Amino acid sequence: MSLNPTALLDRRLSVAPMLDWTDRHFRYFARLLSRHTLLYTEMVTTGALIHGDSARFLRYDSAEHPLALQLGGSDPAELARCARMGADWGYDEINLNVGCPSDRVQNGRFGACLMAEPALVADCVAAMKAAVSIPVTVKSRIGIDDRDSYEELVAFTEQVAAAGCDALIVHARKAWLQGLSPRENREVPPLRWGWVLALKQDFPTLPMVLNGGVTRLEQVEELLSERQLDGVMIGREAYQNPWLLADVDRRLFGTANPVSTPQQALAAFLPYVERQLAEGVPLASMTRHLLGLFHACPGAKAWRRTLSEQAHRPGAGIEVLTTAASRVSPRASESESEFVDCASFGRHAAGAR
Structure with missing residues (x-):
C-alpha cells in the first residue's frame, strides 16, 4: 500500500x-x-x-x-x-x-x-x-x-x-x-x-x-x-x-527489527524466491544480491562460492540456497531473540581461537 x-x-x-x-x-x-x-x-x-x-x-x-x-x-x-x-x-x-x-x-x-x-x-x-x-x-x-x-x-x-x-x-x-x-x-x-x-x-x-x-x-x-x-x-x-x-x-x-539473524532473513526470502522461479526468473538474478549476507562470519566464503558456482546452472532452484546456507556457521540459536551483529560475531570468533 x-x-x-x-x-x-x-x-x-x-x-x-x-x-x-x-x-x-x-x-x-x-x-x-x-x-x-x-x-x-x-x-x-x-x-x-x-x-x-x-x-x-x-x-x-x-x-x-x-x-x-x-x-x-x-x-x-x-x-x-x-x-x-x-x-x-x-x-x-x-x-x-x-x-x-x-x-x-x-x-x-x-x-x-x-x-x-x-x-x-x-x-x-x-x-x-x-x-x-x-x-x-x-x-x-x-x-x-x-x-x-x-x-x-x-x-x-x-x-x-x-x-x-x-x-x-x-x-x-x-x-x-x-x-x-x-x-x-x-x-x-x-x-x-x-x-x-x-x-x-x-x-x-x-x-x-x-x-x-x-x-x-x-x-x-x-x-x-x-x-x-x-x-x-x-x-x-x-x-x-x-x-x-x-x-x-x-x-x-525505535521499532523492533524484523529479523535477528541472517538465517531468519534468508528463510523469509525463500517464499519470494519460489514465486519468482515459478514466473521464470532465473535464480542467479536473485542470489547475486545475497553474496554479502554473511559478511565477516564463519563460512561466508563457502556461501559465496556455492551461490556463484551453482545459481547460474540451468534449472537451479531453491536447493542451491539451502545448500549454501548449510555451509555457514550459525551466529545464534533459533530461540535467541536479540539482534546479532555479523562483524562482531566474526571478531569474537577470531578472538576465541
Whole structure:
C-alpha cells in the first residue's frame, strides 16, 4: 500500500539508487531487513519509460514501500510525463538524477552534467511538481569539474529549492566528467561532508540528505543527532554488506527489527524466491544480491562460492540456497531473540581461537 501522497517521507536512512544493483529483487530482500529504510530504484531514463517496456522498469512488489523512483532525463515535459507514470504506479517519491557522471549519461544530457545548468534543473523540478502530488526530489553532487565552489553549490540549491524541490540528496564529492570512470568518481574526489552540513545551515527548511562515505550506523546516528541533517543515504556498503540494515529499525526508528539473524532473513526470502522461479526468473538474478549476507562470519566464503558456482546452472532452484546456507556457521540459536551483529560475531570468533 502506498504512503499518503501528502505525507512527509521519513528520510532518516535510505539506500542509494545503484545501477544494476538496486533492482526489485534486492529491494524486496532489503525490506525484509528494515521496514522503514527508504529504498530507491535504479535510475530509469525517460526514454526507456516513454519508448520502451515501461512495466518492466516500473514493476515492484507492494512490500517494497516506502519506495522512490529515480529518473534520468533533462526534458521537463518528458520528466513530467514519466513522473506521472511513477505516481500512477504507486511510487512514494520521484527523484531526479543530477549526480551520475558516466559518459553514457552525459551523452544523453542528464546526470551530473546538469549541475552546469541549474535553471534547467529547476524547470524540470517545477514540471514534475506540477504533474504529481507526491514528493519530487533531486540527487546531486557538490560540484563538477572546475565548477566546484561552495558558492556555486549554493546558487544551484537556491534555484532547485525555489522550483519546489521537496528534498536535496547530496553526494558529498564533486564529479570529474572527463578523465575519471564512474567508479573513480565514487572514490577519488575528496569527501566534503562539511559542505553538506553548511548547506543545511544555509537552507534550514529544505530537507537535506547526505550521501557518500557512510559505512556504519554510528556515523548515521551522529549525522542525524549532532549535525541536524534530515537523513543519510548509504550506497555500496548497504549492498555489499546488507546485514548492516538489520539493526536500523531498532537504532534509528525505535521499532523492533524484523529479523535477528541472517538465517531468519534468508528463510523469509525463500517464499519470494519460489514465486519468482515459478514466473521464470532465473535464480542467479536473485542470489547475486545475497553474496554479502554473511559478511565477516564463519563460512561466508563457502556461501559465496556455492551461490556463484551453482545459481547460474540451468534449472537451479531453491536447493542451491539451502545448500549454501548449510555451509555457514550459525551466529545464534533459533530461540535467541536479540539482534546479532555479523562483524562482531566474526571478531569474537577470531578472538576465541
